[in-house]
Amino acid sequence: MKNTNELQRYDDNTRMNHWVIALLFFLAGLSGLAFFHPSLFFLSGLFGGGTWSRILHPYLGLAMCLSFLGLFLRLRHENMLNSQDKAWLDKAGEMFKGNKAAMPPVGKYNAGQKIVFWLMAGSLLVLLLTGILFWHAWFPFFPVWARRIGVLLHAFSAVVLVLTVIVHVYAAIWVKGTTRAMTRGTVTPGWAKMNHPLWHEEMTRGK
Numbered sequence: 324m325k326n327t328n329e330l331q332r333y334d335d336n337t338r339m340n341h342w343v344i345a346l347l348f349f350l351a352g353l354s355g356l357a358f359f360h361p362s363l364f365f366l367s368g369l370f371g372g373g374t375w376s377r378i379l380h381p382y383l384g385l386a387m388c389l390s391f392l393g394l395f396l397r398l399r400h401e402n403m404l405n406s407q408d409k410a411w412l413d414k415a416g417e418m419f420k421g422n423k424a425a426m427p428p429v430g431k432y433n434a435g436q437k438i439v440f441w442l443m444a445g446s447l448l449v450l451l452l453t454g455i456l457f458w459h460a461w462f463p464f465f466p467v468w469a470r471r472i473g474v475l476l477h478a479f480s481a482v483v484l485v486l487t488v489i490v491h492v493y494a495a496i497w498v499k500g501t502t503r504a505m506t507r508g509t510v511t512p513g514w515a516k517m518n519h520p521l522w523h524e525e526m527t528r529g530k
């Protein structure tokens with residue numbers, strides 16, 4: 324950390340954990356999209372063809388879920404929704420108009436980030452449980468009706484996860500000064516004061 328005023332938002336392990344998830348998300352996502360619609364089957368070429376994509380996709384998905392579990396266990400307490408979040412959500416319209424000054428003060432995460440966190444956790448859990456239903460190589464015993472429901476719910480939660488990640492990445496880029504939290508691990512005091520004033524207060528108390 325060069326500038327001592329910078330505030331530590333994530334340690335090295337958390338950042339590594341996050342980028343491993345992001346990498347696995349793209350690999351599992353691309354190999355899964357290959358089976359989503361025939362027009363996307365060409366994506367299987369990235370993984371050595373249809374057979375290899377079918378073999379690798381569940382392992383990539385499982386690795387993504389296990390990596391996410393690491394981040395989930397680290398960050399779940401900070402993502403619990405509370406009464407302050409309700410006030411923030413009531414004013415969310417102002418946020419989209421760019422009127423940040425009208426927003427109630429938030430701590431480490433705002434309600435939008437927390438909802439994104441729980442949507443990621445929920446969709447990954449459904450992806451994992453439904454994926455097991457039709458991972459034939461290891462679990463050949465589920466009845467056809469269960470596998471069919473599994474395939475449908477799997478595709479649905481994949482769409483939810485992809486849309487959620489698009490919102491997540493868009494917000495990370497849109498709010499200037501945020502990406503460095505996950506690349507360098509630190510943010511500027513100005514960024515913290517502007518976007519997460521209660522967290523800024525907590526981090527600088529007694530300094």
Ligand code: HEM
Nearest residue numbers: 344345348398432436437440443488492495501502504505
């Ligand atoms: C290229 C893709 C991605 C970029 C650029 C990105 C960027 C970021 C940034 C900048 C933060 C810090 C936000 C803050 O502290 O205010 C963050 C946090 C986080 N990211 Fe990502 N991310 C990406 C992909 C993903 C994916 C694929 C997942 C999970 C499926 C994910 C899950 C998370 C979680 C759980 C947090 C912590 C926020 C919280 O706990 O509410 N990210 N990301």
